Amino acid sequence: xxxxxxxxxxxxxxxxxxxxxxxxxxxxxxxxxxxxxxxxxxxxxxxxxxxxxxxxxxxxxxxxxxxxxxxxxxxxxxxxxxxxxxxxxxxxxxxxxxxxxxxxxxxxxxxxxxxxxxxxxxxxxxxxxxxxxxxxxxxxxxxxxxxxxxxxxxxxxxxxxxxxxxxxxxxxxxxxxxxxxxxxxxxxxxxxxxxxxxxxxxxx
Amino acid sequence: xxxxxxxxxxxxxxxxxxxxxxxxxxxxxxxxxxxxxxxxxxxxxxxxxxxxxxxxxxxxxxxxxxxxxxxxxxxxxxxxxxxxxxxxxxxxxxxxxxxxxxxxxxxxxxxxxxxxxxxxxxxxxxxxxxxxxxxxxxxxxxxxxxxxxxxxxxxxxxxxxxxxxxxxxxxxxxxxxxxxxxxxxxxxxxxxxxxxxxxxxxxxxxxxxxxxxxxxxxxxxxxxxxxxxxxxxxxxxxxxxxxxxxxxxxxxxxxxxxxxxxxxxxxxxxxxxxxxxxxxxxxxxxxxxxxxxxxxxxxxxxxxxxxxxxxxxxxxxxxxxxxxxxxxxxxxxxxxxxxxxxxxxxxxxxx
Numbered sequence: 257x258x259x260x261x262x263x264x265x266x267x268x269x270x271x272x273x274x275x276x277x278x279x280x281x282x283x284x285x286x287x288x289x290x291x292x293x294x295x296x297x298x299x300x301x302x303x304x305x306x307x308x309x310x311x312x313x314x315x316x317x318x319x320x321x322x323x324x325x326x327x328x329x330x331x332x333x334x335x336x337x338x339x340x341x342x343x344x345x346x347x348x349x350x351x352x353x354x355x356x357x358x359x360x361x362x363x364x365x366x367x368x369x370x371x372x373x374x375x376x377x378x379x380x381x382x383x384x385x386x387x388x389x390x391x392x393x394x395x396x397x398x399x400x401x402x403x404x405x406x407x408x409x410x411x412x413x414x415x416x417x418x419x420x421x422x423x424x425x426x427x428x429x430x431x432x433x434x435x436x437x438x439x440x441x442x443x444x445x446x447x448x449x450x451x452x453x454x455x456x457x458x459x460x
Numbered sequence: 461x462x463x464x465x466x467x468x469x470x471x472x473x474x475x476x477x478x479x480x481x482x483x484x485x486x487x488x489x490x491x492x493x494x495x496x497x498x499x500x501x502x503x504x505x506x507x508x509x510x511x512x513x514x515x516x517x518x519x520x521x522x523x524x525x526x527x528x529x530x531x532x533x534x535x536x537x538x539x540x541x542x543x544x545x546x547x548x549x550x551x552x553x554x555x556x557x558x559x560x561x562x563x564x565x566x567x568x569x570x571x572x573x574x575x576x577x578x579x580x581x582x583x584x585x586x587x588x589x590x591x592x593x594x595x596x597x598x599x600x601x602x603x604x605x606x607x608x609x610x611x612x613x614x615x616x617x618x619x620x621x622x623x624x625x626x627x628x629x630x631x632x633x634x635x636x637x638x639x640x641x642x643x644x645x646x647x648x649x650x651x652x653x654x655x656x657x658x659x660x661x662x663x664x665x666x667x668x669x670x671x672x673x674x675x676x677x678x679x680x681x682x683x684x685x686x687x688x689x690x691x692x693x694x695x696x697x698x699x700x701x702x703x704x705x706x707x708x709x710x711x712x713x714x715x716x717x718x719x720x721x722x723x724x725x726x727x728x729x730x731x732x733x734x735x736x737x738x739x740x741x742x743x744x745x746x747x748x749x750x751x752x753x754x755x756x757x758x759x760x761x762x763x764x765x766x767x768x769x770x771x772x773x774x775x776x777x778x779x780x781x782x783x784x785x786x787x788x789x790x791x792x793x794x795x796x797x798x799x800x801x802x803x804x805x806x807x808x809x810x811x
Binding site for chain 2: 284288291307308311312314315318319320323324326327330331386387388389433
C-alpha cells in the first residue's frame with residue numbers, strides 16, 4: 257500500500273516534470289525540470305529494487321550530463337521567438353511521430369496478442385541480494401564484447417569531438433609548462449654592478 | 461542503562477534510524493561550527509596571530525570557544541537581501557540544494573564497526589552521485605543572482621567540479637578494485653590487518669589524486685576560483701547575505717568534513733586502529749572504533765586549513781591543466797599497475 261502510494265506520487269511528479277521540460281518558456285527551467293524528471297525516475301527504479309541503475313542514473317545524467325547542459329543553456333542567450341519560427345511548419349512531422357509513439361504505448365496493453373506474456377515475470381530476490389554484483393557478472397562475462405565495443409565507440413566519439421573543436425589559430429601564444437618549469441635562475445636574472453655602492457661590488 | 465537499551469531495541473526500525481539521522485545531522489552541524497573556529501585558530505597560529513579569543517573564554521580556559529555561536533546569531537539577525545532583478549525562487553532554493561547532499565551523504569558513512577545508518581551495497585556510487593549534485597546549488601546561485609561576478613564564479617565552479625569528478629572517480633575505481641566491493645563498510649574491512657594493508661600504501665598515487673581532487677571538489681584554497689575574492693569579489697555567493705550566506709558556509713564546511721571522512725574510509729582504514737596487528741589482539745589500542753575515524757578525519761580537516769594558509773590560488777587554466785592532463789593520466793597509469801598487481805597476486809588483495 258505504502259509502496260503504491262510512493263509509486264503514484266513519484267509518477268505524478270515525473271509526469272509534471274516531463275511536461276515542464278517542454279512547456280516552460282525559460283530554457284533553464286526546462287533543464288531543471290529534466291533534472292527533476294531524472295531524480296523521480298531514479299526513485300521509481302529504486303522502488304523496483306534496481307538500486308544500482310537508479311544511482312547510476314543520478315550519477316551520470318544528473319551529476320554530469322545535465323550540469324553541462326545547464327552550463328550551455330545558461331551561457332547561450334536563446335531567443336525563444338527565433339526558435340518558435342518554423343515551429344508550425346514541422347508540426348505535421350511532430351504529430352506523426354507522437355501518434356506512432358502513442359500507438360506503441362497502447363500496444364503494450366495488448367501484449368498477449370504478441371505472445372510476450374509467455375515469458376516469465378521477474379522474480380523477487382531476497383533482501384541481501386546484490387544487484388551490483390549480478391550486473392557486473394553479466395556485463396563482464398556474457399556481454400564483455402558488446403561492452404568493450406561500446407566503450408571504444410565512446411572513446412572514438414570523445415576523440416572526434418575534441419579534434420573537431422581544436423582549431424590551430426594563428427597568433428596564439430600558448431604556454432609551454434615544461435619550459436616554464438625547466439627555467440633556471442641564470443636564464444632570467446642577471447646581476448649587474450650596483451653603482452650606488454662604493455666600488456660597485458657584487459651585492460651578493 | 462539496561463532499561464534504556466531495552467526500550468531502544470523495542471523501538472521499530474524506522475524510529476531508530478530516524479533517531480540516528482537526527483544525531484548524525486546535529487553532530488555534523490556542531491562539527492561545522494567548531495571546524496570554523498578551529499580553522500580561524502589554525503590560520504591565526506600559522507600567521508603568528510591568536511585567532512578568535514574574546515567570546516566565551518571561561519576562566520581563560522578555551523578563549524573563543526563560543527565564537528561560532530556568536531557568528532551564527534549575528535548572521536541570523538541580519539537582513540537577507542534578495543536582489544530585485546534576480547530569479548527569486550531559485551535564489552532562495554540554491555543554498556538548500558548545496559546543503560542537502562553534504563548531509564545526505566552521511567547516511568552511508570561507516571562510523572563504527574556496527575554503526576552505519578544505511579548499509580547499502582552501492583554506497584560508494586551513492587556518495588559519488590550526491591557529491592556531484594551539490595554543484596547545482598553553486599550554479600543556480602550564480603545564475604539566479606543575475607550578477608556578472610556570481611555568474612563567472614558559477615561557470616568556473618561547474619567546469620572545475622566536472623573535471624575533478626573524473627579524476628576522483630578514477631581514483632575510487634582503484635579503491636573498488638582493491639576492495640572488491642562498493643559497500644563502504646566492506647571497503648574498510650578489506651583494509652584489516654595493520655597499517656600495511658591500508659590502501660594508501662598500495663594505491664599511493666590514487667590517494668594523492670583523491671586528496672587533491674577532494675580539495676578541488678569542495679572549492680577550497682588553492683582551488684577556490686569559484687569564490688576568488690581577489691578577482692570576482694566572492695564569486696557565486698556575492699549577492700547572498702545573512703543566513704542565506706551562512707547556509708553556503710555551512711555546506712562548504714560540511715563538505716570538507718565529508719571529504720576528510722571519505723579519505724579516511726577509502727585509504728586509511730576508516731575506523732580501524734593503526735596498532736592493529738602490532739599489539740596483541742585484546743589490547744585496547746588495537747580495538748577498532750569511531751575514535752580512530754575521528755582522528756584521521758581531524759588530521760585531513762586540519763590539512764585543508766594548512767593548504768589554505770600555504771598555497772597561493774591556482775590560475776584557472778592551471779587548474780584545468782592539472783585536472784585533465786596530470787591527475788587523470790596518473791590515475792589511469794596506476795589503475796593499470798594495480799591490474800597487474802591483482803593479476804600477479806601482489807599486495808593485500810592477494811589474500
